[in-house]
Amino acid sequence: MKNEKLIEIFATALAIDIQRITPELAYGAIPEWDSTAHMILVAEIENQFDVMLDTDDIIDMSSVAKADEILAKYRD
Amino acid sequence: MGFKAQFRDHITQGYGDTIALIDAHQKFSYRQLLDAIDERVSWLAKWRVPSGVVALSFTPNIWSVVTYLACLEAKIPLLLLDPNTSTKLILPQLTTLGVVCWIKSATEQEIISTQGAECHPDVALLLSTSGSTGAAKSVMLSMQNLLSNAQSISQYLPMSYGDCGISSLPLSYSYGLSLLNSHLLVGATFVLTSEPLISKVFWNLMLEHNVSSLAGVPFSYQMLKTLRFERMALPALKTLTQAGGKLSQDLARHFYQVAKDSGRKLYLMYGQTEATARMGYLPPEYLPEYADCIGISIPGGTFCLRDLQTRALIETDYTQGELCYQGDNVMLGYASDAAALKDVSQISELTTGDIAERLPNGLYRIKGRLSRFIKVQGKRFALDEIEASLTQAEFGDCIACGQDERLVIAHLPTMNCEALRTHCLNVFGLHPSLFTLLECSSYPRLNNGKLDYALLLATVNAGVNRLDLNEQASDVQSQHQAEVE
Numbered sequence: 129m130k131n132e133k134l135i136e137i138f139a140t141a142l143a144i145d146i147q148r149i150t151p152e153l154a155y156g157a158i159p160e161w162d163s164t165a166h167m168i169l170v171a172e173i174e175n176q177f178d179v180m181l182d183t184d185d186i187i188d189m190s191s192v193a194k195a196d197e198i199l200a201k202y203r204d
Numbered sequence: 205m206g207f208k209a210q211f212r213d214h215i216t217q218g219y220g221d222t223i224a225l226i227d228a229h230q231k232f233s234y235r236q237l238l239d240a241i242d243e244r245v246s247w248l249a250k251w252r253v254p255s256g257v258v259a260l261s262f263t264p265n266i267w268s269v270v271t272y273l274a275c276l277e278a279k280i281p282l283l284l285l286d287p288n289t290s291t292k293l294i295l296p297q298l299t300t301l302g303v304v305c306w307i308k309s310a311t312e313q314e315i316i317s318t319q320g321a322e323c324h325p326d327v328a329l330l331l332s333t334s335g336s337t338g339a340a341k342s343v344m345l346s347m348q349n350l351l352s353n354a355q356s357i358s359q360y361l362p363m364s365y366g367d368c369g370i371s372s373l374p375l376s377y378s379y380g381l382s383l384l385n386s387h388l389l390v391g392a393t394f395v396l397t398s399e400p401l402i403s404k405v406f407w408n409l410m411l412e413h414n415v416s417s418l419a420g421v422p423f424s425y426q427m428l429k430t431l432r433f434e435r436m437a438l439p440a441l442k443t444l445t446q447a448g449g450k451l452s453q454d455l456a457r458h459f460y461q462v463a464k465d466s467g468r469k470l471y472l473m474y475g476q477t478e479a480t481a482r483m484g485y486l487p488p489e490y491l492p493e494y495a496d497c498i499g500i501s502i503p504g505g506t507f508c509l510r511d512l513q514t515r516a517l518i519e520t521d522y523t524q525g526e527l528c529y530q531g532d533n534v535m536l537g538y539a540s541d542a543a544a545l546k547d548v549s550q551i552s553e554l555t556t557g558d559i560a561e562r563l564p565n566g567l568y569r570i571k572g573r574l575s576r577f578i579k580v581q582g583k584r585f586a587l588d589e590i591e592a593s594l595t596q597a598e599f600g601d602c603i604a605c606g607q608d609e610r611l612v613i614a615h616l617p618t619m620n621c622e623a624l625r626t627h628c629l630n631v632f633g634l635h636p637s638l639f640t641l642l643e644c645s646s647y648p649r650l651n652n653g654k655l656d657y658a659l660l661l662a663t664v665n666a667g668v669n670r671l672d673l674n675e676q677a678s679d680v681q682s683q684h685q686a687e688v689e
């Protein structure tokens with residue numbers, strides 16, 4: 129995955145080391161990625177990429193890879 | 205009189221086959237629930253030798269709810285625990301309260317002590333008040349507290365047979381528990397789930413079961429806003445309720461509009477675990493003008509204001525005093541150890557620790573807080589307990605202050621900030637966006653020698669994370685000084 133900006137956003141929102149952000153990392157798999165962190169993640173993604181995510185996309189964003197995939201949809 | 209009598213009533217009135225509870229695996233009608241409670245009462249007999257408190261990890265499923273209702277029925281004092289709290293934090297509390305048995309699930313129970321503490325017969329339920337500091341202070345509630353509060357709630361909220369609620373908040377938390385109790389009391393349906401608001405499963409449940417009422421703390425409403433709740437198609441939903449701290453003006457305005465546009469009612473509510481859950485609510489017709497008010501007392505309850513020094517009743521409008529409350533839902537008292545469980549007497553008036561004023565139209569408005577606690581994501585954090593816990597963890601002399609949704613920890617320049625951050629994250633369970641560390645050259649004090657919490661807060665609110673009292677007065681300080689004078 130090349131989207132470095134997204135990886136940085138993940139590291140900030142989940143408050144974990146950037147090395148731990150892998151495409152497979154999934155919601156709920158680590159205690160740091162809880163609903164609070166998820167909301168901060170969504171807010172950060174919307175701010176930094178200047179997009180408005182749909183409800184379905186917010187609740188579908190269940191892994192780092194999935195987030196990358198969803199984001200690509202908005203940037204086309 | 206208990207829940208069981210109420211369920212028999214529902215059956216007599218022809219609602220025996222109405223679904224009472226739904227979880228991920230099964231559904232129980234009121235008739236089935238009644239039978240299940242009786243069975244569970246006999247099962248419980250073997251876990252209580254010969255007296256004492258039983259603890260229950262209150263997972264939102266039918267098995268746990270039946271266990272909860274069976275304990276109330278069998279008059280077994282019950283301590284409700286959040287199933288997500290770590291064993292390390294729970295165990296000292298169990299020992300202090302002389303808990304005999306910890307029921308973790310249908311398949312896992314653990315004997316904690318063979319000698320149960322003696323309990324006053326009125327003590328039905330113990331609920332924890334603190335956030336995640338692990339302090340063992342619990343609120344003692346009676347069966348009458350529970351029933352009376354559920355009754356009041358069902359009177360001012362539009363709810364009856366045919367309605368459906370959902371466990372959008374933990375059941376071990378007084379607000380979450382009040383949802384369950386009030387729905388069961390009126391013969392409505394209640395969906396049990398631990399899915400968070402951001403899960404697809406949660407919204408599927410809302411649709412599938414025609415959930416008609418949704419409850420949240422301020423943080424839930426923040427989430428609902430991010431999720432663009434207003435765009436969701438939820439035809440059965442008719443009531444939104446909010447408690448667990450003050451909703452920001454911004455969110456209150458937003459959800460007032462959302463509710464109005466969708467023909468729903470928004471209830472902003474006020475309460476404390478010390479009053480079982482609910483004490484006041486703002487009748488929706490006062491929105492949006494009075495969104496900053498807590499409103500009026502619930503049916504059966506009474507608010508009054510008392511002068512902070514003389515404790516005399518304040519009769520005049522717009523005069524600040526401590527908000528006090530009387531009603532059948534006021535707790536029996538606090539239990540910080542097993543001895544407190546024995547000698548209890550009903551408290552006649554609850555002092556809320558909130559400073560309020562009354563408006564000429566009878567609404568009450570909170571102006572400040574006497575006691576040192578803040579609410580973060582609906583959980584209460586006692587600031588003195590935070591300080592004590594930091595000292596115990598060898599962080600030395602720190603000052604905890606803050607406002608709702610933001611904990612501020614002031615520390616001296618020698619602090620290992622990384623370790624402190626990790627502690628806040630792991631032990632208090634606070635995301636970095638919910639707390640701020642403020643480095644102080646020394647702690648600011650007022651003329652009377654008391655800590656100047658207002659200056660600490662003003663500094664943080666100005667976006668500054670360092671306070672140097674030796675430097676020339678900063679802008680924040682001089683502005684703060686001007687306000688004080």
